[in-house]
Amino acid sequence: MMKRWILLATLCIAASCTEQPTKATLSIHLFEAQLLADAQGTYYAGWDTVSFGSTDAAVQYVVSPKPLLTEWNIAAFRASQPQADGTRAVTARLNAYAKRAMNEFCSRPANLKRPLGLRVGDRWLNFNPLLKPVTDRLTLMGFTTEETEQLQRYIDQR
Numbered sequence: 177m178m179k180r181w182i183l184l185a186t187l188c189i190a191a192s193c194t195e196q197p198t199k200a201t202l203s204i205h206l207f208e209a210q211l212l213a214d215a216q217g218t219y220y221a222g223w224d225t226v227s228f229g230s231t232d233a234a235v236q237y238v239v240s241p242k243p244l245l246t247e248w249n250i251a252a253f254r255a256s257q258p259q260a261d262g263t264r265a266v267t268a269r270l271n272a273y274a275k276r277a278m279n280e281f282c283s284r285p286a287n288l289k290r291p292l293g294l295r296v297g298d299r300w301l302n303f304n305p306l307l308k309p310v311t312d313r314l315t316l317m318g319f320t321t322e323e324t325e326q327l328q329r330y331i332d333q334r
Contacts (some may be wrong), residue, residue: 253327255324262320266324270310288309296318
């Protein structure tokens with residue numbers, strides 16, 4: 177009888193030690209951006225250049241090397257129903273750190289009209305300006321259904 181318990185315990189330990197496949201985590205970054213043609217001066221030195229849009233009509237932006245916020249700054253969110261183009265809008269509730277950072281960014285009125293580059297993984301979703309100051313919530317446009325599901329899993333697991 178004792179041998180059976182030892183064998184059962186060994187099997188349980190072996191089963192719990194097997195490697196579980198992990199899904200890639202969702203990476204969300206919101207960057208300060210500027211049209212490449214308008215990026216004059218030393219302020220933009222060290223910023224990355226990205227192309228956004230179709231290959232026929234791509235627009236070039238420069239984006240800050242440091243994001244204003246990331247997926248870590250999203251405390252909770254609500255996704256809209258799919259839009260006409262199949263994408264979803266995500267209304268994110270920001271954590272205290274992101275709220276302070278965004279309030280500081282919005283304290284300069286010129287920043288409200290400046291485009292912000294939203295990147296999920298390797299895909300640029302949009303370069304929309306804020307237009308009004310951020311409170312504790314921010315609406316991010318252009319997510320796929322799969323990306324909203326990945327974001328929900330990320331928030332549930334952290």
